[in-house]
Amino acid sequence: EAGVAQSPRYKIIEKRQSVAFWCNPISGHATLYWYQQILGQGPKLLIQFQNNGVVDDSQLPKDRFSAERLKGVDSTLKIQPAKLEDSAVYLCASSPRAYPGTKDTQYFGPGTRLTVL
Amino acid sequence: AQKITQTQPGMFVQEKEAVTLDCTYDTSDPSYGLFWYKQPSSGEMIFLIYQGSYDQQNATEGRYSLNFQKARKSANLVISASQLGDSAMYFCAMREVSSGGYQKVTFGTGTKLQVIP
Numbered sequence: 270e271a272g273v274a275q276s277p278r279y280k281i282i283e284k285r286q287s288v289a290f291w292c293n294p295i296s297g298h299a300t301l302y303w304y305q306q307i308l309g310q311g312p313k314l315l316i317q318f319q320n321n322g323v324v325d326d327s328q329l330p331k332d333r334f335s336a337e338r339l340k341g342v343d344s345t346l347k348i349q350p351a352k353l354e355d356s357a358v359y360l361c362a363s364s365p366r367a368y369p370g371t372k373d374t375q376y377f378g379p380g381t382r383l384t385v386l
Numbered sequence: 387a388q389k390i391t392q393t394q395p396g397m398f399v400q401e402k403e404a405v406t407l408d409c410t411y412d413t414s415d416p417s418y419g420l421f422w423y424k425q426p427s428s429g430e431m432i433f434l435i436y437q438g439s440y441d442q443q444n445a446t447e448g449r450y451s452l453n454f455q456k457a458r459k460s461a462n463l464v465i466s467a468s469q470l471g472d473s474a475m476y477f478c479a480m481r482e483v484s485s486g487g488y489q490k491v492t493f494g495t496g497t498k499l500q501v502i503p
Contacts, residue, residue: 302491311390311477311493312431324488358429369489371419371481372438377431 271295273378275361281384287349290381294342294363301338302375303346304360312360318344319368348383356385388412390480390494397499399468406453407463407497409478419481420461422452425496426474437461465499473501
């Protein structure tokens with residue numbers, strides 16, 4: 270089965286520009302996550318979708334970040350305008366069930382490495 | 387308080403030797419899950435092993451085992467017979483039920499393991 274797909278893999282932009290990332294989860298997976306991983310740190314959850322509804326966006330900087338999940342499948346994460354501190358790897362992950370149990374692991378995509386100059 | 391604490395920023399191990407990576411956690415939820423992930427320099431997050439809070443036995447997956455000490459709230463990863471390909475970042479993560487009733491995953495800051503030939 271195909272894994273979680275993300276694009277682009279790399280992106281370099283200047284501060285105050287806009288950028289969008291795309292994620293296609295594993296087919297049939299109900300839960301989708303976006304994480305931000307700054308160099309040398311662990312992933313930080315930005316937003317979690319169950320089907321096409323948001324269940325947690327408490328750490329999403331809503332003044333500049335937005336995300337949507339189209340028809341409960343693909344998702345896009347947008348940053349507008351970008352700041353220097355947004356330089357990070359953005360990881361998308363998915364889980365099979367709409368309400369993952371404690372043992373349900375996440376399947377991660379390859380990530381998008383964003384550099385803001 | 388930190389939910390997940392990994393106190394070893396970096397570790398070295400000789401090839402073919404065993405190594406233990408430390409992880410302590412903090413939760414008041416009686417039902418939770420603990421995960422270890424490997425992140426090579428290529429960036430993808432690879433699931434290694436899972437331990438449930440109610441599991442009576444320590445989890446094992448090939449060369450990976452989890453030393454689960456519930457009373458001490460520790461979930462250390464043991465890698466036996468280290469290989470050069472084990473050189474990577476290792477993240478401990480915990481899944482618990484959030485106040486909103488959905489499962490939430492928190493990652494530690496990671497340990498960089500380097501295997502020496």
